[in-house]
Amino acid sequence: MLHDSNFLKENNARHMWHPMAHPAEMQAHPPKLLVAAEGVTLTDVDGHKTLDAVGGLWNVNLGFSCDPIKKAIADQLNELPYYSAFRGTATSPAVELSYQLAEWFKPDGLVRSFFTSGGSDSVETALRLARQYHKIRGERDRTKFISLKKGYHGTHFGGASVNGNANFRRNYEPLLPGCYQIAAPYTYRNPFDESDPETLAKICAQLLEDEILFQGPDTVAAFIMEPVLGAGGVIPPHESFMPMVRDICDRHGVLLIADEVITAFGRTGAWTGSRLWGVKPDLMTIAKAITNGYFPFGGVMIGDKVADVFENSTDSFGAIGHGYTYSAHPVGAAAALACLPEMKKANVAANAAARGDELLAGCEALKEKHEIVGDVRGKGLMVAVELVADRGTKTPIDKATIGAVFETAYAEGVMLRVSGNTIILSPSLVITADDVQRIVAALDAGLAAQSA
Known part of the structure; x- marks a missing residue:
């Protein structure tokens, strides 16, 4: 495809509003304009090439x-x-994909699929199915949801309501009633001044149980969490946290929804984040990597406990009055069917674990070198570098400084992602050890320019 660079530059951010951005800011400072990609390399409108350390999104x-x-x-x-996949019709790719996913997620105890157009759709679907599950069972007061502060669950009203970041909520309130957040096991910043991850995990797990008991267990439908918090700043909990959550939910009849839109398909170094922590959720949201980002597609994987209740229902409460025009889209299903064996062939989970350890080590070395690095954390190819103006007070770095780090790294040939005062690194799971070194070197240059 030919690109008229002058036309593109003149119209960049002029007629399109960008997600997660202020329209006026985008017009004043147009975003990077990408025109091509190959392997893990992006090319912008000026021909500048960068290694994609964001992995698309x-x-x-x-x-x-x-x-x-x-x-x-x-x-x-x-x-x-x-x-359409609405009642009465199905397509061959969707049928085959449902079978393949049941095999893929068998270790997670997940046996059925409900297909969507993406991650936010998947979260909305999981929340609805959780409420409906309890209604079928006659526990119709179980409508409330509990989630983690700093958690991110998409942008639909349901997902925004269980999100744990005010910047995804405040401009759209009032949101869905009956949604409550507890403190996340965020070791670097938490209200308990607790620096031991295992102790903090116990505190946060107890907060969950306390909240369930306070609300009344018979009113709580589900607890939703990311096995590793992603957009909230890459926060890996201690390995004991999710198993404790599973036990608490079981004791009180609360469903556990694992939001794995990011973590499914290998990013944590395991094929799912739930599997990483040794937990079988009741519902799991998936999207993103299921088609490698080449087609909008997602789903909810459903555990046998939930599936049995729906499939044995004999009244109208078991009918799913929910779906999307593009649910089980045959093109998306075909893309996913092609993607699954490619992920296995490349063994991306193992590569994410190995390259993730290297990337984390490289970023930890930058912390020793640059005072503005307050914290480095990660799991697999999910790594965060949190920048501060003062290590003692943990005061976040200002927007201009972290923006300058981004620009320097971009000039050095690496695309980073900035979220607040944190740089998030989530490159493709096929990157090499040399790619890791390029990412670390570009980030080093960006930090050095601001430390000078």
Whole structure:
């Protein structure tokens, strides 16, 4: 495709509002304008190439040149570009994908799929199914949801209501009633001044139980959490936390929803975040990497306990009055079917674990070198570098400074992601050890420019 660079630059951010951005700021400072990608390398409108340390948006796990997925999309467009999955019709790619996913997620105890158009859709679906599960069982007061502060669960009203960050909530309030947040096991910043991750995990788990008891267990539908918190700043809990959560939910009849839109398919170094912590959730949200980001697609994986209640229901409460025009889209399903074997072939989970250890070590070395690095944390290829103006007070760095770090790294040939005062690194799961060193070197240059 030919690109008229002058036209693109003149119209960049002029007619399109960008997600998660202020329109006026985008117009004053237009975003990077990308025109091509190959492997793990991006090319902008001026021909400048950068290594993508963002992985698209946590989702391009196989890089930008996975031809089998592209071919599957093209072939499906020629064969059957679309048909609805509403009652009465199904398509062959969706049927086959549901079978493959039941096999893929068997170790997580998940046996059924409900397909969506993406992560926010998947969260909305999981919340609805959780409420409906209790209604089928006759516990119709179980409507409340509990989640973690700093957690991120998409942008629909349900997802925003269980989000744990005010910047995703305040401009859209009032949100869904009956949603409550507890403190996250965020070792670097927590209200208990607790620096031991295991102790903090126990405190936060107890907060969950206290909140369930305070609300009344018979009013709580589900607890939703990311196995490793992503957009909230990459916060890996202690390994004991999610198992404690599972036990608490079981004792009180509360469903556990694992939001794995980011963590499923290998990013943590395990094939799912739940598997990483040895936990079987009742519902799991998936999206992003299921098609390598090449087609909007997602789903909710459903555990046998929940599936049995729905499938044995004999009244109208068991009917699913929910769905999307693009649920089980045949092109998306075909893309996912091509993606699954490619992820296995590349063993991206193992590579994420190995490269993630290298990336974390490289960033920890930068902490020793640069005073503005307050904290480094991560799991697999989810790594955060939190910048502060003062290590003693942990005062967040100002927006201009972290923006300058981003620009310097970009000039050095690496695309970073900035979220508040934190740099988030989530590169494709096929990166090499050399790619890791390039990321660390570019970040080093950005930090050095601000420390000078």
